Amino acid sequence: MTLTHPVDHKCISPRQRSFVVACLWIALLSVLFAPVVKADGSALTHTPYEEQLDRYLSLSDREAKRVLLQEVIVGLNTRHAPSTYVRAWTYRAFEVAEDGDVDNAVSIVTDLVRYAERNPYPDVWSEVLANKVALLAWQGETTQALLVSDQLAEHLIHAENPRVRYYGNVVITGMFRSNSQFERALTHALYAQDALSEINNERSATRRLGLNRQIALIQSDLRNYPAALEIVNRSIREAREDSSLEEDIPSLLLMKGYLHGQMDQHQASIDVHQEAIEWAERTNQPGIVLVSMNNIGSTLIHQERYAEAEEVLSQALEQALAAENEDTAHLIQFNLGYIQVMLGNASEGIAAIEEHGAYLLEHYSESEQVDLYTYIAKAYQRAGMFEQQAEALLEQRRLNEEVFQSEREKSMSEMQARYEAIEQAQQIELLEQRNALQERVIENARLQRTIFILFGIVVVFGLILVALLYRAARRANLRLKDANKQLEFHSLRDPLTQLLNRRALQEQMSKRQTDERRAQPGQHPDAMILLDIDFFKKINDQYGHAAGDQVLKVIGERLATLARSSDMVIRWGGEEFLIFLRNSDPEKLAEITERVLRTIGDEPVQHEDMEIPVTATAGFISLPFAGIPEKDLNWERALQIADMALYIGKVHGRNQAYGIMGLNAPYEQVQPLLERDLSKAIDQDKVDYIIVKGPQK
Ligand SMILES: Nc1nc2c(ncn2[C@@H]2O[C@H](COP(=O)(O)OP(=O)(O)OP(=O)(O)O)[C@@H](O)[C@H]2O)c(=O)[nH]1
DSSP: OOOOOSOOTTSSSHHHHHHHHHHHHHHHHTTOOOOOOEETTEEOOOHHHHHHHHHHHHOOOHHHHHHHHHHHHHHOOTTSOHHHHHHHHHHHHHHHHHTTOHHHHHHHHHHHHHHHHHSOOHHHHHHHHHHHHHHHHHTTOHHHHHHHHHHHHHHHHHOOOHHHHHHHHHHHHHHHHHTTOHHHHHHHHHHHHHHHHHTOSTTHHHHHHHHHHHHHHHHHHTTOHHHHHHHHHHHHHHHHHOGGGGGGHHHHHHHHHHHHHHTTOHHHHHHHHHHHHHHHHHTTOHHHHHHHHHHHHHHHHHTTOHHHHHHHHHHHHHHHHHTTOHHHHHHHHHHHHHHHHHTTOHHHHHHHHHHHHHHHHHHSOHHHHHHHHHHHHHHHHHHTOHHHHHHHHHHHHHHHHHHOOHHHHHHHHHHHHHHHHHHHHHHHHHHHHHHHHHHHHHHHHHHHHHHHHHHHHHHHHHHHHHHHHHHHHHHHHHHHHHHHHHHHHHHTBOTTTOOBOHHHHHHHHHHHTTOOGGGSTTOOOEEEEEEEETTHHHHHHHHOHHHHHHHHHHHHHHHHHHSOTTSEEEEOSSSEEEEEESSOOGGGHHHHHHHHHHHHHSSOEEETTEEEOOOEEEEEEEESOTTOOTTTSOHHHHHHHHHHHHHHHHHTTSSEEEEEEEESSOHHHHHHHHHHOHHHHHHTTOEEEEEEEOOOO
């Protein structure tokens, strides 16, 4: 006879089993997100609150869950959709039960039953009764729970909401399984599977995991360990691929470890249990850590490694007692007692086995009791208590007959095959959904890449456009600048001679007023020589207008060549030129003017095959004149004097220049005459002047 540990993680002890049932209940609830359902034309569910309740199930923080549920319950009233109303209150019932206030939980469920009597929708009844079954199981009221399960099954037939149908049938599956009614359990697992197919969506993997776990438990109860292991392995694979299923991995590993143990694969069992412990610690599931430690101890017992087993189990017991995990503590103490018996401490060991075994038997399923009796009988045998051993074996045989009936196994295997077929179909559908999802992800990535490339192209084109626009704008600006320059050039130039014009001088003179250099010591005054070509009308008349133009151009060029870079040569009027000389020594002004007259008259102007002799008459003056401040005698007045001097030059024979060099009387006295009649001022000797002759031929 092999030494097989009697207890697995799922049915450790009555209370713990109830806890596991309750956990399963909540785990299943957490996967039952269903769409809004309407029945008899009236809305049974209230979508926003349903969504809140779905969110409630996905929360892990108890306080946050409590707050959220409170909000929903306060918001709801009996007039709201009855299905949502009862759903919320069943969660509240579970919360208070978990807090240890079972009486309160019972009273909530009692109220819900009354509510269902007033609102007799199948969905409402199913939700309420499923909750009642779970609560009765929690309390260890198995018989009562089974009775209510039958009622529940009746209502579920008419229920419309697939979430409710799924939940109710899974609760019944668990219930019948724990009562060794495997056939009925499987039937309801199939119903649950049907409901599941109606709410098939991206959460189907989670739902299927819950259902598959039930099936694996049934297989395990029926001692069909390889089949159970296959389901568990498949579930583990799925859970590892889906991060939302991470919390389920520890319990699946625990079950896998247990199944290896049942198949005498001891090392595999220990390894997998170790992994279960690591995962349970990582996901904060201390209950699973304790059961895994117990199961490792149990496997060591199986290998007769009692010292190691005792060490692990003592450690586990310490932790179980500290955590007040009474159920696991009983289980561990049973195993420790078994070790004592095996080590020869019969009285101590048997006492522990009887005490803790009684506790375990009271709440175990029949299938689990069969296992337990194996160890009890073996312990009696080792202690030499053969009578008790025989009783234990008889009881075990009775239970065995109840649990395993060949007829039933046959019909069950058919159902099992049906389940597997549907399961496979659902798995394929799930895979297809995953593939579709993956394709969508790939498509999205491709779309994103395309958008990114298009965006890049747009940016590049945008940049090119901006660069082109910038270049065009820059060119336009340059052209504009150029045009402005030209405009400015032409506005200040005489188009015929290209010399500066009147405006240029006016601009210059308005600037000159702010020119402070003139006030500096060592600086000479400026000067103006105003020139008029002699008998220009005759030139026009004799040689033609074009020749006249040519004369003006050539004279302009000659004057420009003669002038310094600081001087300004201006075409003042028709045949009039003005030379404005900066910083010009008055002593040298006559000499400069003479050079000017020679420049004009020395050489005749060539035009076509004609030689045109040209002379000019000039008047010149310094500025400021005779030390008179320019505010009293400005450049225009000075030019007027030079113009009068020029006129005198014309009157006195042309080809000469009159320079007005100074005053022989105070300016105030001379001023009226000077401005009106220069000839008279000269005659009266009020003015100091000089005559410069042009080239004589
Ligand atoms: N070809 C040409 N002739 C011009 C231009 N501007 C003015 N004139 C002519 O120059 C002549 C000037 O004649 P006047 O003012 O009588 O003087 P003038 O003949 O030079 O005689 P004086 O000045 O007294 O020596 C006029 O006949 C104008 O038509 C020009 O740009 N081109």
